[in-house]
Amino acid sequence: MRLDPRLPSGPVAEAWSRRRQELPLIAPANRRHYRVLVVGSGLAGASAAASLAEQGYRVRLLTYHDSPRRAHSVAAQGGINAARNYQNDGDSVERLFRDTVRGGDFRAREAGCHRLAEISGSIIDHCVALGVPFAREYGGTLSNRSFGGSQVSRTFYARGQTGQQLLYGVVQALLRQVEAGRVELCPQRDLLDLITVDGVARGAICRHRLSGSLETHTAHAVVLASGGYSNVFHRSTNAVRSNASAIWRAHRRGALLANPCFTQIHPTCIPSGDPDQSKLTLMSESLRNDGRVWLPRRAGDQRPPDQVPEAERDYFLERLYPAYGNMVPRDVASRRSRELCLSGHGVGPTGRSIYLDFDEAIRRQGRSVIEGRYGNLFSMYERITGSDPYREPMRIYPAPHYTMGGLWVDYHLMSTVPGLFVLGEANFSEHGANRLGASALMQGLADGLFIAPATVPAWLADQPHPKLGEDHPSCREALEGVRRRIAHLRSIGGRQPAEVLRRQLGTLLIESCGISRSAAGLRQGIEGVAALREGFQQELLLPDPGTPLDPELEKALQLEDYLELADLMLRDALSREESCGAHFREEHQSENGEALRRDDDFCHIAAWEWRAEGEPLRHQEPLSFRAIHPTARSYR
Amino acid sequence: MSNASSLSLALRIWRQRHDEPAGRFLTYRLTGLSPDLSLLEALDRLNQQLLLEGERPVHFEHDCREGICGSCGFLVNGQAQGPQSGSTVCQLYLREFSDGQTLTLEPWRARAFPLIQDLAVDRSSLDRVLMAGGYVSVNIGSAPEANALPVGRELAAQAFEAASCIGCGACVAACPNASASLFVAAKLAHLDLLPQGQPEAAQRSRRLRERMAQEGFGVCGNQLECAAACPKEIPSALISRMNRHARS
Numbered sequence: 068m069r070l071d072p073r074l075p076s077g078p079v080a081e082a083w084s085r086r087r088q089e090l091p092l093i094a095p096a097n098r099r100h101y102r103v104l105v106v107g108s109g110l111a112g113a114s115a116a117a118s119l120a121e122q123g124y125r126v127r128l129l130t131y132h133d134s135p136r137r138a139h140s141v142a143a144q145g146g147i148n149a150a151r152n153y154q155n156d157g158d159s160v161e162r163l164f165r166d167t168v169r170g171g172d173f174r175a176r177e178a179g180c181h182r183l184a185e186i187s188g189s190i191i192d193h194c195v196a197l198g199v200p201f202a203r204e205y206g207g208t209l210s211n212r213s214f215g216g217s218q219v220s221r222t223f224y225a226r227g228q229t230g231q232q233l234l235y236g237v238v239q240a241l242l243r244q245v246e247a248g249r250v251e252l253c254p255q256r257d258l259l260d261l262i263t264v265d266g267v268a269r270g271a272i273c274r275h276r277l278s279g280s281l282e283t284h285t286a287h288a289v290v291l292a293s294g295g296y297s298n299v300f301h302r303s304t305n306a307v308r309s310n311a312s313a314i315w316r317a318h319r320r321g322a323l324l325a326n327p328c329f330t331q332i333h334p335t336c337i338p339s340g341d342p343d344q345s346k347l348t349l350m351s352e353s354l355r356n357d358g359r360v361w362l363p364r365r366a367g368d369q370r371p372p373d374q375v376p377e378a379e380r381d382y383f384l385e386r387l388y389p390a391y392g393n394m395v396p397r398d399v400a401s402r403r404s405r406e407l408c409l410s411g412h413g414v415g416p417t418g419r420s421i422y423l424d425f426d427e428a429i430r431r432q433g434r435s436v437i438e439g440r441y442g443n444l445f446s447m448y449e450r451i452t453g454s455d456p457y458r459e460p461m462r463i464y465p466a467p468h469y470t471m472g473g474l475w476v477d478y479h480l481m482s483t484v485p486g487l488f489v490l491g492e493a494n495f496s497e498h499g500a501n502r503l504g505a506s507a508l509m510q511g512l513a514d515g516l517f518i519a520p521a522t523v524p525a526w527l528a529d530q531p532h533p534k535l536g537e538d539h540p541s542c543r544e545a546l547e548g549v550r551r552r553i554a555h556l557r558s559i560g561g562r563q564p565a566e567v568l569r570r571q572l573g574t575l576l577i578e579s580c581g582i583s584r585s586a587a588g589l590r591q592g593i594e595g596v597a598a599l600r601e602g603f604q605q606e607l608l609l610p611d612p613g614t615p616l617d618p619e620l621e622k623a624l625q626l627e628d629y630l631e632l633a634d635l636m637l638r639d640a641l642s643r644e645e646s647c648g649a650h651f652r653e654e655h656q657s658e659n660g661e662a663l664r665r666d667d668d669f670c671h672i673a674a675w676e677w678r679a680e681g682e683p684l685r686h687q688e689p690l691s692f693r694a695i696h697p698t699a700r701s702y703r
Numbered sequence: 704m705s706n707a708s709s710l711s712l713a714l715r716i717w718r719q720r721h722d723e724p725a726g727r728f729l730t731y732r733l734t735g736l737s738p739d740l741s742l743l744e745a746l747d748r749l750n751q752q753l754l755l756e757g758e759r760p761v762h763f764e765h766d767c768r769e770g771i772c773g774s775c776g777f778l779v780n781g782q783a784q785g786p787q788s789g790s791t792v793c794q795l796y797l798r799e800f801s802d803g804q805t806l807t808l809e810p811w812r813a814r815a816f817p818l819i820q821d822l823a824v825d826r827s828s829l830d831r832v833l834m835a836g837g838y839v840s841v842n843i844g845s846a847p848e849a850n851a852l853p854v855g856r857e858l859a860a861q862a863f864e865a866a867s868c869i870g871c872g873a874c875v876a877a878c879p880n881a882s883a884s885l886f887v888a889a890k891l892a893h894l895d896l897l898p899q900g901q902p903e904a905a906q907r908s909r910r911l912r913e914r915m916a917q918e919g920f921g922v923c924g925n926q927l928e929c930a931a932a933c934p935k936e937i938p939s940a941l942i943s944r945m946n947r948h949a950r951s
C-alpha cells in the first residue's frame with residue numbers, strides 16, 4: 068500500500084491557501100442532498116457538525132453521552148494556543164509553527180503544523196464571537212498565560228475551565244443548527260462498526276444505550292471525532308467512559324492506525340491512593356507557571372515538606388533545564404520525575420509523588436493573585452486529597468493523558484478508507500511524538516471549524532447523490548456482525564467482570580509501554596497481552612441484566628477493542644528503535660539521559676494495517692523537513 | 704467527617720427498572736472502605752459485588768468524575784448533589800461521612816426529568832431549552848478580530864461565572880416546583896453580559912422561558928433552594944436579574 072498524504076507542493080507558508088483555492092465546491096442549492104454522519108460532540112465533532120450544517124449539508128450527530136455538552140473536551144483546563152502576539156513578546160505564526168514541529172520532535176508533517184499555526188488566530192476570533200468568556204485584562208483585551216515547551220505567552224484561557232467554555236460555545240452553535248432542523252442529534256448511541264461499500268465509508272452501526280436496539284445510520288461521508296485512547300492504560304486523566312472503540316472498529320475496516328505508541332504521560336496529576344480509585348485527576352500544566360517542582364536532595368527523606376530546609380531541596384527541573392525551568396515539555400518533566408522517584412527521592416506514602424510548591428509565588432504575588440489564576444484547581448485538589456495547597460505543597464505524579472497516535476489521515480483529514488474523515492484527538496496529526504500543552508484544543512477546533520468544512524465538501528462534490536438504503540447488503544453484513552459479536556460475548560460465561568480484566572491489561576501496559584520502554588519489556592508486554600486476550604475469551608462474566616440498559620456490555624465491547632489496540636501499541640513501540648518525544652527507549656539515550664532520535668532510520672510515520680489473519684503490517688510515510696532543519700531537542 | 708482508616712456504610716438505594724411503574728429502596732452494606740474513595744467509587748465497588756452475586760448493578764450516570772461534565776447527580780439524604788456545598792456527587796469523598804452512617808440515594812424527581820433506571824434520569828429537556836435560543840447566532844467564518852471589541856475584566860468574569868453551569872439539573876431537583884429558572888437565568892446572564900450576545904438578548908429571554916414551560920418545568924416560587932444545591936454556586940441573584948429584564 069502506498070500512502071499518499073496529498074501534501075501541497077511549494078512553500079509551506081502558502082500551502083493551505085493554495086490548496087483551498089483548488090478544492091471543488093458544491094452549489095448552495097445542492098448541499099441539502101448530502102448527508103454527513105458525525106461521530107462525537109467534543110470540540111472537533113461539534114464544531115464540524117455545526118460548520119457543515121451552516122453551509123447547508125444535512126448532518127446527523129452521534130454521541131454516547133446524554134448531551135453533547137458532556138463530551139470529554141469539557142474537562143480541558145489550562146487553555147488554547149494561538150499565535151496572536153497580543154503580549155508583544157515576539158510570537159508569530161512562524162514561531163508557533165516551529166514550536167509545534169520541534170515540540171513534536173520532528174515526527175509530524177511540516178505542512179500540517181504550519182496550517183494549524185495559521186488557523187489558530189481565527190479560532191480565537193470565532194470563539195469570542197460565539198460568546199466564550201475568555202479571561203481579560205483591565206483594559207478589556209484578552210489575557211494570555213504561558214504553557215510548557217514555549218517561551219512566549221500565547222495561551223488563551225477561561226480560569227481553569229477553558230475546555231468547558233470552548234465546548235459550550237461550539238455546542239451552542241450546534242444546538243442552533245438542531246433547532247433549525249439541519250442537524251439531527253442522536254445522543255446515547257455507541258458506535259460499534261463502520262459501514263463500508265466497496266471500501267468507501269457510508270455509515271455506521273450503533274447500539275442505542277437506553278433501548279439496547281442496534282441501528283443502521285447511512286450517509287455520504289463519515290466524520291469520526293471520538294477522542295483519544297488513554298484509557299487503554301489503567302487509570303488516566305480521561306473521563307472514565309472515554310474509549311477507543313470507534314477508531315478501532317474503523318481500523319478493522321481498513322483505516323490505518325498511525326504511531327499508536329505515541330502516548331503522552333502528563334507530569335502533574337494527583338497520584339493514586341486506593342486500588343479502587345477509578346481515575347487520576349489532572350492538575351493543569353498552567354500551574355507550573357507559578358508552582359515550583361522539587362524533591363528532597365537526600366533519598367528516603369521522610370520529613371514533611373515544611374521541615375526540609377531550602378538548601379536540602381532539589382528543584383530538579385530548574386537545575387537540569389535552566390532555559391525552560393519548570394516549563395519544560397511534558398515528556399521531559401514526566402521522565403525526570405519518574406527517575407528520581409525510582410531512585411528513592413519520591414515523597415508521599417508510596418514514594419511515588421513529587422512536590423509542586425506555590426509558597427514562593429504566594430509570597431511574591433499574594434494569595435489573591437494565585438487564587439484568581441488557579442482557584443478552582445486548588446479547591447479541586449483539596450477536595451480530592453483533603454490537603455490545602457495554599458499551605459502545603461501539592462503532591463503530584465505523572466499519569467496517561469493524551470494520545471498523539473490515532474487514525475492516519477492525509478492533509479484533507481481523510482483516512483485510508485475513502486469518505487472517512489478523522490478529527491481531533493482521534494487522528495494522529497500535527498503533534499508528532501509529543502503534544503505541547505494547550506495545542507489539543509487548538510487542533511480539535513482547527514479540524515472542526517475550518518479544515519473539515521473545506522475538505523469534506525470537496526469529497527462530497529465527487530459523490531453520487533442516491534441515499535444508501537439500510538437494507539443494502541453491506542449494511543446488513545455489518546449489522547449481523549455486531550449482533551454475532553454481542554451474542555458471542557454473552558456466551559463466554561466466565562467469572563471475571565470486564566473491569567477486573569481491564570485493570571490487568573491497563574497495569575501491564577503502563578509498566579511495559581509507559582514513560583520508559585525497553586525491547587525486553589515490550590516483548591514481555593506482547594506476550595502478556597496475548598495471554599490476557601485468551602483469558603478474556605474464557606473468563607469474561609457478562610450476564611444478561613434483563614433490561615436494555617447494560618453498561619457491562621459496553622465495557623466488555625470496549626475491552627475487547629483495547630486488548631487488540633494494546634498489542635498494536637506494543638508492536639509499534641518495539642519497532643520504533645529510537646527515542647523521540649514521549650516515546651523513550653532505554654536503549655537510545657545519551658550519557659546524561661536525554662533522548663536520542665535516529666533520523667536516518669525513523670524519520671517517518673508508522674501506519675499499521677489490520678489483518679484478519681497474521682500479524683499487522685507496518686507501512687511508512689517518510690517525513691521531510693524543508694522549512695526547519697531537524698535538530699536535537701534541547702530545553703537546557 | 705471521618706478520620707478512620709476504613710469505614711462501613713449502609714447504602715439505601717432506590718431501585719427501579721426502566722419498565723417498572725414504581726420502585727423501592729434496597730439497603731446494601733459496604734465494609735472496609737477507604738475514606739479516600741469517592742462515593743461513586745463506593746458504588747463501583749457495590750456494583751462489582753452485585754455482578755458477582757448475579758444481581759443487577761445499580762444504574763447511575765457518570766463520566767468525568769471531577770465535577771465538570773455534569774453527568775452525575777442524584778439525591779444523597781434528600782439533598783441534590785449531596786451534603787457538601789459547591790460540589791457534585793462525583794466529588795464527594797467518603798471522608799465526609801462517619802463510620803456506620805446510612806446514606807439514602809435516590810433519583811431526581813421532576814416532571815421534566817423522566818426516570819431512566821435506578822438513579823439515572825433523562826435530562827435532555829435542558830438541551831431543548833437551550834436550543835430555543837441559548838446561543839449567539841453567528842456563522843463560522845464571519846467573526847471580527849478577537850480584540851476588536853474590548854470587554855471589561857469584571858464583566859468577562861461575571862459572564863464566565865454564569866457560564867460555568869454544568870447543566871446537571873441539581874437546581875431543578877432541589878426546587879419544590881421543579882423549575883429550571885436558575886439554569887435558564889445562568890445562560891441568559893452569560894450571553895447578555897457580553898457585547899456579542901446583546902443583540903439577541905430580549906428574544907433569547909422570551910424564547911428560553913417559553914420553552915422551559917413547554918418542557919414541563921415549573922414556575923419559580925422564589926424559595927432559592929436551587930442556588931443552595933448548585934455545585935457551581937451560581938447565585939440566585941441571576942434569577943432576579945432575569946425577572947427584572949423580563950418585566951422591563
Ligand SMILES: Cc1cc2nc3c(=O)[nH]c(=O)nc-3n(C[C@H](O)[C@H](O)[C@H](O)COP(=O)(O)OP(=O)(O)OC[C@H]3O[C@@H](n4cnc5c(N)ncnc54)[C@H](O)[C@@H]3O)c2cc1C
Binds near residue numbers: 108292294491
Ligand atoms: C483533564 C484533561 C485536561 C486537558 N486540558 C487541555 C488543555 O488545557 N488544553 C488543550 O489543548 N488540551 C487539553 N486536553 C486535551 C483535550 O481536552 C482533548 O484532546 C480534546 O478535548 C479532545 O477533543 P475531541 O473533540 O477530539 O474529543 P472528545 O472531546 O473526547 O469527544 C469525543 C466524543 O466522541 C464521542 N464518542 C466516543 N466514542 C464513541 C462511540 N464509540 N460511539 C459514539 N460516540 C463516541 C463521545 O461521546 C464524545 O462526544 C486535556 C485533556 C484532559 C483529559
Ligand code: FES
Binds near residue numbers: 794
Ligand atoms: S461525573 Fe462529571 S460531573 Fe460528576
